[in-house]
Amino acid sequence: MAWTRAALALGAVVALALLAVSGGSGADPQTPSALPGMPLPFLGTAVAGDGGLTAAVDAYGDVVDLRLGPAGAALIDNPAKRQAAGTVDAATGIVPRVSVGGGPALPFWRADSVEQRYLAGTNVVRTVARFGGVKASATVAVRGRTLAVTLAAGGPPGVKVRTSVDAHRKGWTLCLYGCRAVIRAAARDDRHWLAAARPLGPGAPTWARQMYERSLLTLRALTDSQSGAVAAWARDGWAYVWPRDAATAALAFATAGYRAEARRVASFLAGLDLTAGARFHGDG
Numbered sequence: 001m002a003w004t005r006a007a008l009a010l011g012a013v014v015a016l017a018l019l020a021v022s023g024g025s026g027a028d029p030q031t032p033s034a035l036p037g038m039p040l041p042f043l044g045t046a047v048a049g050d051g052g053l054t055a056a057v058d059a060y061g062d063v064v065d066l067r068l069g070p071a072g073a074a075l076i077d078n079p080a081k082r083q084a085a086g087t088v089d090a091a092t093g094i095v096p097r098v099s100v101g102g103g104p105a106l107p108f109w110r111a112d113s114v115e116q117r118y119l120a121g122t123n124v125v126r127t128v129a130r131f132g133g134v135k136a137s138a139t140v141a142v143r144g145r146t147l148a149v150t151l152a153a154g155g156p157p158g159v160k161v162r163t164s165v166d167a168h169r170k171g172w173t174l175c176l177y178g179c180r181a182v183i184r185a186a187a188r189d190d191r192h193w194l195a196a197a198r199p200l201g202p203g204a205p206t207w208a209r210q211m212y213e214r215s216l217l218t219l220r221a222l223t224d225s226q227s228g229a230v231a232a233w234a235r236d237g238w239a240y241v242w243p244r245d246a247a248t249a250a251l252a253f254a255t256a257g258y259r260a261e262a263r264r265v266a267s268f269l270a271g272l273d274l275t276a277g278a279r280f281h282g283d284g
Contacts, residue, residue: 029089031082032109035057041109042078046125047117047218047234049142050189053172056234059116060108061127061138063094063149066204068172070231071241072280075170080237081221096138096151100131108138108143121213122190123221124183141179141186142221145172148179148186198257211278216256219249229282239283240279243269 034040042064044056049070050077056065064077082088090107108114111129118125120218124141136153138156175182200209222231232238246265254262272280 024076028087031086031088032090032107035109035111035114038109039115040083040086040088041090042092043083044233045116045233048123048125048140048147049221049234050123050144050186050193051220051223052144053142053147054221054231054234055140055142055147057116057125057127057140059127060111060114061096061116061125061129061140062092062107063140063147064092065234065236065239066093066172067146067231067234067239068170068283069224069227070234071072071224071229071239071280074236074239075172078236080235082225086112090227094149096127096129096136096149098129098131098134098136098153100134106131108136111136118214118217119187121194121217122187123217123235124187124190139183143182143186143189146175146182147172148175148182150177150179150183183211189283190217196257212256215252216258219252221259223249223253223261223265226249226264226269227282227284228261228266228268229280229284230265230268231282240281241268241272242279243272243274 032041039059040046041058041060041062043058044064046057048055048057051070054067054070055063058064063076064078065178076093078088078092096108097107099105108129109130111131114127114129116125116127124139126137126139128135128137134153136151141148141149158259194213194216200212222233229241230249232240232242232245246269250262250265253265265270271284
């Protein structure tokens with residue numbers, strides 16, 4: 001198990017802590033309680049990626065699943081069986097924490113309120129938590145094989161950062177500070193890619209346009225940019241290629257004008273022995 005600690009002094013002390021690539025304790029811990037009306041922690045609600053490294057983010061800004069390739073093996077392991085049993089360790093994944101006035105470092109699921117959104121036209125995920133009068137944010141972005149996680153808090157400027165983790169691990173890079181350029185580049189790449197989509201008709205309502213764009217960006221995150229393997233989701237039990245679903249994704253890419261992406265997915269499917277099983281790993 002590897003541990004990461006980073007601190008930002010911005011009126012409040014904001015600490016990024018607990019990178020557990022092993023997925024936490026082997027004992028039977030208790031999944032932390034959710035905020036009222038919110039899902040439990042460590043259940044992915046958003047995805048960041050561009051077809052390389054793929055990260056699932058829960059409603060509290062925690063990176064709860066990480067894979068090198070959408071249908072690759074887990075680098076951060078959060079088994080679905082533990083979710084169902086309610087025994088996910090609180091140290092699973094990458095957990096942003098906030099210390100206010102010298103108090104204990106609290107994760108975002110201990111905040112008074114939490115909001116989450118994608119930056120417009122991107123797969124960059126921003127989560128904002130409020131602890132009394134302090135507002136803290138965690139931003140997660142992926143560009144290629146680099147995962148960037150940044151924290152910020154309201155208050156006067158001033159930054160302190162410490163980290164004890166080698167950022168280069170097993171073919172991927174973790175960026176915990178000085179990452180704003182990575183996040184800007186990831187957002188720029190997503191928007192450039194999305195701008196190539198065939199537009200909907202002029203009479204399409206706003207909600208349809210938003211759904212169309214978000215669906216395309218989700219397909220971008222879950223489709224391997226090299227092999228064309230399409231994962232159902234970045235989660236244990238779902239990070240596989242189901243041929244029927246992947247074929248539908250290929251048709252969607254083609255209809256939206258992404259011919260190269262459609263060809264990659266079709267080529268991956270053509271190389272499978274479809275009599276061998278119902279689902280496949282990202283290497284076929």
